[in-house]
Amino acid sequence: MNSLRIFFVGGLTSYRALFNWLTPWILVPTFLLTPLFQIFLFVYIGRTAGVSDDRFFLIGNAVVNAAVPCLFAMGNTIGGERNFGTLPLLIASPARRVPLFLGRALPVILNGFLVAVFALLVGALVLRVDIPPATWGGIAVAIAVCSVSCTGLGLLGAAIALRVRETAVLSNIALGILIVFAGVNVPVDAMPGWMQAVSGWLPMTHGIEAIHALASGRSVGSVGGALLTEVGLGACYALLGLAVLRWLEWESRVRATLDTA
Amino acid sequence: MVCVAQPVIQVDELARTFRSRKGLFRRTGKEVEAVKGVSFAVERGELFGLLGPNGAGKTTTIKMLITLLMPTGGQARVLGHDVVDDARDVRRKVGYVFGGDRGLYERLSGLDNLRYFAELYGVPPRESKQRIAELLELVGLDGREKERVEGYSRGMRQRLHIARGLLHRPEVLFLDEPSIGIDPVGARELRATVKNLVDTGTTVLLTTHYMFEADELCDRIAVIAQGRIVALDTPAGLKQQVATGSVLEVDVFGLPDGVVEKVRAEPDVLAVAVEVQGQAEVLTVHARPGTDVTP
Numbered sequence: 283m284n285s286l287r288i289f290f291v292g293g294l295t296s297y298r299a300l301f302n303w304l305t306p307w308i309l310v311p312t313f314l315l316t317p318l319f320q321i322f323l324f325v326y327i328g329r330t331a332g333v334s335d336d337r338f339f340l341i342g343n344a345v346v347n348a349a350v351p352c353l354f355a356m357g358n359t360i361g362g363e364r365n366f367g368t369l370p371l372l373i374a375s376p377a378r379r380v381p382l383f384l385g386r387a388l389p390v391i392l393n394g395f396l397v398a399v400f401a402l403l404v405g406a407l408v409l410r411v412d413i414p415p416a417t418w419g420g421i422a423v424a425i426a427v428c429s430v431s432c433t434g435l436g437l438l439g440a441a442i443a444l445r446v447r448e449t450a451v452l453s454n455i456a457l458g459i460l461i462v463f464a465g466v467n468v469p470v471d472a473m474p475g476w477m478q479a480v481s482g483w484l485p486m487t488h489g490i491e492a493i494h495a496l497a498s499g500r501s502v503g504s505v506g507g508a509l510l511t512e513v514g515l516g517a518c519y520a521l522l523g524l525a526v527l528r529w530l531e532w533e534s535r536v537r538a539t540l541d542t543a
Numbered sequence: 544m545v546c547v548a549q550p551v552i553q554v555d556e557l558a559r560t561f562r563s564r565k566g567l568f569r570r571t572g573k574e575v576e577a578v579k580g581v582s583f584a585v586e587r588g589e590l591f592g593l594l595g596p597n598g599a600g601k602t603t604t605i606k607m608l609i610t611l612l613m614p615t616g617g618q619a620r621v622l623g624h625d626v627v628d629d630a631r632d633v634r635r636k637v638g639y640v641f642g643g644d645r646g647l648y649e650r651l652s653g654l655d656n657l658r659y660f661a662e663l664y665g666v667p668p669r670e671s672k673q674r675i676a677e678l679l680e681l682v683g684l685d686g687r688e689k690e691r692v693e694g695y696s697r698g699m700r701q702r703l704h705i706a707r708g709l710l711h712r713p714e715v716l717f718l719d720e721p722s723i724g725i726d727p728v729g730a731r732e733l734r735a736t737v738k739n740l741v742d743t744g745t746t747v748l749l750t751t752h753y754m755f756e757a758d759e760l761c762d763r764i765a766v767i768a769q770g771r772i773v774a775l776d777t778p779a780g781l782k783q784q785v786a787t788g789s790v791l792e793v794d795v796f797g798l799p800d801g802v803v804e805k806v807r808a809e810p811d812v813l814a815v816a817v818e819v820q821g822q823a824e825v826l827t828v829h830a831r832p833g834t835d836v837t838p
Binding site: 284287288291292295296300366371372373375376382536537538540 | 561
């Protein structure tokens with residue numbers, strides 16, 4: 283029962299506690315305007331270069347923006363504690379770590395989902411990109427799956443924050459890798475072999491591929507494999523994150539890095 | 544069958560060495576022995592003080608006892624649980640409060656801070672509401688609990704820290720320099736709160752570098768310096784150990800002739816000196832330990 287409360291109530295409270303961007307002055311530009319600017323930039327570059335249609339760039343750039351909260355906010359679940367000086371209290375508490383940190387992922391997933399759906403919806407309206415209404419349900423599911431898997435990678439980043447102070451740097455690098463490798467602006471098929479190999483192991487790649495298929499009229503069932511792969515990858519990153527978290531927590535007690543890292 | 548009460552905190556030859564490395568290519572290592580084999584025991588209901596200057600090893604010792612740091616030598620048990628092997632059991636039963644501004648969620652209200660830590664410490668929701676109300680009253684923050692912590696004064700934050708540390712009714716409370724940085728009135732209130740806690744049966748281990756605070760609060764004091772305990776006794780016992788004599792200073796105007804010689808001739812007086820300070824003179828009398836030299 284307590285683990286459930288830590289998962290739901292604790293997760294939401296820590297989200298409110300740790301993220302300064304919850305004020306409108308920070309939230310609106312970060313989550314609503316920046317993704318639209320990114321979409322417009324790449325759509326117009328795509329039009330100029332004649333590489334692909336508007337829908338391709340709209341989907342990739344809208345969905346990848348879910349990674350902003352999923353990577354940065356999740357990484358901040360440890361980094362923020364360190365900034366507030368609450369990390370030693372968290373570590374010295376008897377709370378079970380799995381519900382504690384997975385609970386922190388829940389609001390982050392919802393945040394990522396809403397950012398991507400907003401960007402896709404407004405981007406489609408402004409750029410007059412036709413995405414059939416019947417496909418939106420399936421697309422929403424795929425976006426949710428992308429948010430879950432990306433948050434798995436974010437949890438790994440959070441774990442590393444037990445050892446490294448500047449998690450935003452790591453999150454920026456991860457976001458850059460996703461933009462380049464996950465089929466956001468360059469179709470995975472068009473990449474060299476080694477890049478395709480990397481993209482297959484990244485969150486978002488399979489989800490974005492599924493959303494492209496759904497938007498072109500294919501059924502949810504036909505992209506089930508891609509979505510399952512996406513969920514599986516997210517689960518792997520999350521498990522790896524929890525394992526690293528456990529190890530680094532133990533190591534922080536041995537090496538006294540909680541206050542100094 | 545005779546039951547012998549076990550100490551609540553048992554520390555045997557506890558040691559902690561910090562190793563740090565710096566430099567990118569030619570990495571050089573440095574070792575600092577922060578705690579060099581300290582031993583002490585704290586009985587149930589006792590207020591035990593660790594007194595020492597900054598850098599003496601007080602916080603490091605506390606961090607080992609609350610399982611935030613692994614010892615590099617010796618061992619410690621809190622409420623019968625080993626601080627290395629049974630860390631979770633120790634964490635459930637102890638509270639930890641440290642001094643200073645940090646350690647609270649600034650953007651949350653005092654009430655939400657307490658609610659969150661109540662969750663972390665597994666306080667049942669029904670009990671939590673009543674417990675938080677009790678603690679807010681105890682630390683004098685009732686009525687201010689819905690304000691964001693970022694607007695709290697340093698004293699209010701410290702009192703919120705105390706409330707946080709008591710949420711789960713810990714059997715042992717570790718207070719690491721709790722009065723640091725707060726004004727004299729706030730510090731006095733804090734000391735009153737700590738006394739109340741001990742009266743209710745909580746065992747307290749307090750670190751401080753204020754001698755008067757240790758003297759006023761503690762049943763026993765371990766004086767720690769450079770990672771070693773150099774003295775351990777009751778406040779009265781410690782004062783007895785370091786007593787080298789009594790010193791009496793008297794401000795006088797126009798000291799009559801012969802007085803100094805007369806005082807010096809008293810059997811328990813060791814030395815007498817007179818210093819001119821402006822229009823006044825200060826007569827300083829050094830007497831043997833335990834001697835009452837006042838008229």
